Each structure stands twice: as C-alpha cells, then as structure tokens.
Amino acid sequence: MPIRVMILNGPNLNQLGTREPHIYGKVTLPAIEASCRQFAESIGASLAFHQSNDEGALIEWVQAARREADAIIINPAGLSFTSVALVDALAAFPGPVIELHISNIHARDPLHRHSRISAVAKVVICGLGAYGYIVALLSAARLLNGLPKTLPAPLRIGPK
C-alpha cells in the first residue's frame, strides 16, 4: 500500500507567484502542486493537496487526515502565529506532522517569527522556497519508511 501524504496550505498561499515575490518567490501554488504530484508519483506516494484561506476548512482536513493520511505536511502561513485550534487538531493526528514555510521565518520581523505549530511538528522546514515542498515530501516518505529502495542509499540515511 502506498504511503499517503496530505499537504495543507493556509491563508494567502493561493496568491503565491504575485504576492511579495521578494519574500515568497515567483512560483505559483498550482506549479508547486504539479511538482509535488510528479515527485509523489516518482516515489510511489499518494498525495492530497489543499489550500484554504479559512481556518475551519484546514481543521476539517486535519481531522480527515486521521483516516486518510499517514503524514501531514502543512504550511500554516499566517495561522502559524495565531491558531491554537490548528495546534489542537494537529496534536490529535497520530502520524508525523511536517511544518513548512517558504521563507525563513526565524529571520523575519517579530510578527512572523514564533510559530505555535512547531510545538506539535516533528519536522520544521523553512527558507528553501518552493523546493521546501519537495524536501518535505522526501522527509515524509523517509519518516514513514516509504522511500523506494531504488533511490541512492544516502537518501535513505536515518532518520534515527
């Protein structure tokens, strides 16, 4: 059975490509989704990919992931810094949660520095731009012991 990964994207990420490109780059969310789908297929993973500007919708997907996914990759965007409800939903998910930010939030202004989500994340990836999504997928597959044996051995090092 293929590993099942759910990628969630929070508020304003539907505007990637034109939104503050000096911070978030020029790659659009549909382009990111297409790359993720291609990469997931290449490693034999199944992928659900969602975006919403609505906190409640994201929480519904996290709850559904308890039945439908083995790992969650989430870019909570602005909700990183405010949403206790999203933290609570993610805390109830039994598999690995990978928190992802396109920018390096640690080098940002005080409003964008302290993610509440990190407290319930197994992994935090930030600052890699759109490429962070691919690294996150690779990480999810590795954490679930789901990387194909045909990949070069260094890619299968660890995680412990």
Ligand code: DHK
């Ligand atoms: C995206 C956002 O929308 C911001 O609110 C976060 C994150 C950073 C990102 O880098 O992907 O602070």
